[in-house]
Amino acid sequence: MKRIMNAPESFVAESLAGLVRAHEALVAFGSDRKFVRRRHLTPGKVALIAGGGAGHEPMHSGFVGRGMLDAACTGHVFTSPTPDQIVAAMDETDTGAGCLLIVKNFDGDVMNFEMAAEMASGRHAIEMVVVEDDAATGAGVRSRGRRGMAGTMIVEKLIGAAAERGAGLADLRALGENLNRRIRSMGVALRGVTVPNNPRETFSLGPDEMEIGIGIHGEPGLQRARFTSADEIVRVLGERILAEIRAEMALGVRGRPLLLVNGFGGTPPIELYLAQGIAHRFFEENGIMPERSLTGTFVTSLDMAGMSITLALLDDAQVELWTAPVETPGLRW
Amino acid sequence: MKRIMNAPESFVAESLAGLVRAHEALVAFGSDRKFVRRRHLTPGKVALIAGGGAGHEPMHSGFVGRGMLDAACTGHVFTSPTPDQIVAAMDETDTGAGCLLIVKNFDGDVMNFEMAAEMASGRHAIEMVVVEDDAATGAGVRSRGRRGMAGTMIVEKLIGAAAERGAGLADLRALGENLNRRIRSMGVALRGVTVPNNPRETFSLGPDEMEIGIGIHGEPGLQRARFTSADEIVRVLGERILAEIRAEMALGVRGRPLLLVNGFGGTPPIELYLAQGIAHRFFEENGIMPERSLTGTFVTSLDMAGMSITLALLDDAQVELWTAPVETPGLRW
Known part of the structure; x- marks a missing residue:
């Protein structure tokens, strides 16, 4: 398998660095390069944080910017980001209105985002939307519910636009849950x-x-x-x-x-x-x-x-x- | 080789139909589906017409729209469109200010666009820009000059924006020639x-x-x-x-x-x-x-x-x- 890559160990980090470099007016690395964030945050807006394994680009880091996410946490290829990364993103992008975590329904992702939410619950108001759009895993096929697929992009776009207009944490969560049926x-x-x-x-x-x-x-x-x-x-x-x-x-x-x-x-x-x-x-x-x-x-x-x-x-x-x-x-x- | 395809014979036509369907506010088929055109032309603007073999999508049909091309003629996979297609595009999109043909420097493309220009020269003011950006074929490597590559997209974007602002045929051609050095x-x-x-x-x-x-x-x-x-x-x-x-x-x-x-x-x-x-x-x-x-x-x-x-x-x-x-x-x- 040939890839445009230097080494497997640096593959994800180098790709994220290229993305940030190419769009530096729009995005920046968060502390210790644990996540990609909007360069300019909007005080008082709910912070939208998503993430997941690398390998799904442009999702999620490529969806950080005006009208969409505030931060994206990327793990190794097909591997959840760590709670540590997610907490760091909350600490850096919550400007007072709390954090909404947008998570694809995969066990590892859900577990690590939940753990992060627990760790940071003393400092932040936090809600979570778990995206479940995969019809292949619907109607009793999978005990943990439908997996998250490309519909996640639609959820991030719509919640992103609603947050930009000033919607609060509860409304954004409700929007996400509403979209799960649609x-x-x-x-x-x-x-x-x-x-x-x-x-x-x-x-x-x-x-x-x-x-x-x-x-x-x-x-x-x-x-x-x-x-x-x-x-x-x-x-x-x-x-x-x-x-x-x-x-x-x-x-x-x-x-x-x-x-x-x-x-x-x-x-x-x-x-x-x-x-x-x-x-x-x-x-x-x-x-x-x-x-x-x-x-x-x-x-x-x-x-x-x-x-x-x-x-x-x-x-x-x-x-x-x-x-x-x-x-x-x-x-x- | 597995492709999302019904049959080789209908591959290009079905893909173009999908593009037109997906963007019908922006683009439409020209007469007899010989080309893809802007749905709404701007009278008095120079008509920008590009084309080439299929297989390079989104170029060129995906670059038809506001601020870029007026029409794109697509041939079979990796095969030039016919002069007939190009003439039809000129006849339908020239609103009085003439046509600029933007062509990648491949023998078949250049030949067919030149033939079309000759066939339609009685009815239209026509200029042509031949894009030559491939450094691999520079400096004496290839007798017919550099091939056209991804730089073609930049040429189409810049000439598209200039035409939108009202630049005339001679200026647009000069811009294209200037870009060939850049x-x-x-x-x-x-x-x-x-x-x-x-x-x-x-x-x-x-x-x-x-x-x-x-x-x-x-x-x-x-x-x-x-x-x-x-x-x-x-x-x-x-x-x-x-x-x-x-x-x-x-x-x-x-x-x-x-x-x-x-x-x-x-x-x-x-x-x-x-x-x-x-x-x-x-x-x-x-x-x-x-x-x-x-x-x-x-x-x-x-x-x-x-x-x-x-x-x-x-x-x-x-x-x-x-x-x-x-x-x-x-x-x-």
Whole structure:
């Protein structure tokens, strides 16, 4: 496995240094380089702190900036950041309105963010949102709930915009919980991924295989299947997303559909746009007309080939939060 | 080779359809789907038309929109669009101020755009800018001049902003020619690329090999070399870029450095940011302090693993054109 890298030990640190260097008007390292933070904080705004293992860039460090996160804590590749990093980020970015921690639902991440919250609870008002959008792990498949996937970016964008407008800690947490019912994703891998310092692929796929319902750390999916056409792949992902979204609609969720096609790092834009068109048509044929869409490489699994599809049903206020200005290394409009 | 695709024959058309669908407020198909155009033209503005083979997305169709192109003509994968497509784009987007054709310096592209210009010269005022930024093909290496690489995106952005401000055809052409002396790129491939419908890789690399000075269609580079560290890869690319930029500086070119690290489609953001940091330091150590930078996947070679580094020395007016607002599927700020 060839990577643009000097050594596995310095891979993550050097990449973060490049990001900070490239966007130094916007972001800076926190103390001891434990996290990436906004260069300029807004006093009185709730501090939004996310994080997770490296390998998912631009998430999360690339989502630090105006209209999105205040800090991102990055662990080793596919490994949670330590509580120590998260506490340091809270101490440095809480300007009085408290901290909201945005965490993908993976055991290690949830455990370390919870531990950090406990350690810092004497000094900070803290709330936590655990993002659960992976339709492949829905409805009783996984005892710890759905995993966090590319929908995390949507949650960070919307909560980021709401915080920028002055929403308080309780409202932001409520927004996150509301979004957990509105966003469903599902991914497919065409090629496994190799973690630096670990020569074994996280999983191996034959030349005619694909893995449906994969997680973003290369966790096994729902099903190993025979590789097939784009139409068929989108149909398989789309049907499960649809089933999960319809289950929420049956409980009263309504909204304007946003469709996100996200590349896992090794799949080029020409294929992602092709999938976007097919997914658009698939949902339309099933009575859901995507009103907005986004196509790109936002939540990766190193250079895994494959993609995820995310459908979100946003209410009017949430659509406004989505379209609000954002200026981060990885998302900008 | 697994791709998210239905069939090789419909690969490009379906991808373009997805792009248009996803950004329908901004872009539309031209007549007979021969090209992608801005949905709303600005009467009296010079029409900017670019194009080339598919496989380089988001370039060029993803750069159609406010502040950048008016139309993009896409051929089959790595194959020039036909003169017919280019003429149709001119006929539909020239609102009276003429057409500027922006073409990467590859024989097929130059030939077909020239033929189109000749065919339409009775109806339109037409000028052409041929982009030549590839340092690997500089200084006598290639009789037809330097190839066009990721610097093309910078040329399209700056000319796009100037056209938006009302610059005329002659001035835009002069700007393009001026930029040809200010922008140098060089690429490296870590893994070859397979064109749909052609099972053979354009070139094959062993597990310990890389190709230095590669073109964006997988053309052979300057040198097959042993795969090495990111520091060393950046040094090799950087030194040649530096030599070429210094040759222009010796002839009087001065400017504020912009540093672009561009992924070829199969290389993830974590590696590109790592390279950005190293390239930043490399140029600084050589007396060139990058003032602005951009990191991402903009000019691809399907899912080729690898990247290119581009250095541009922009004068004050050009820096302003770079920072001017842009709203396209692939570039937005």
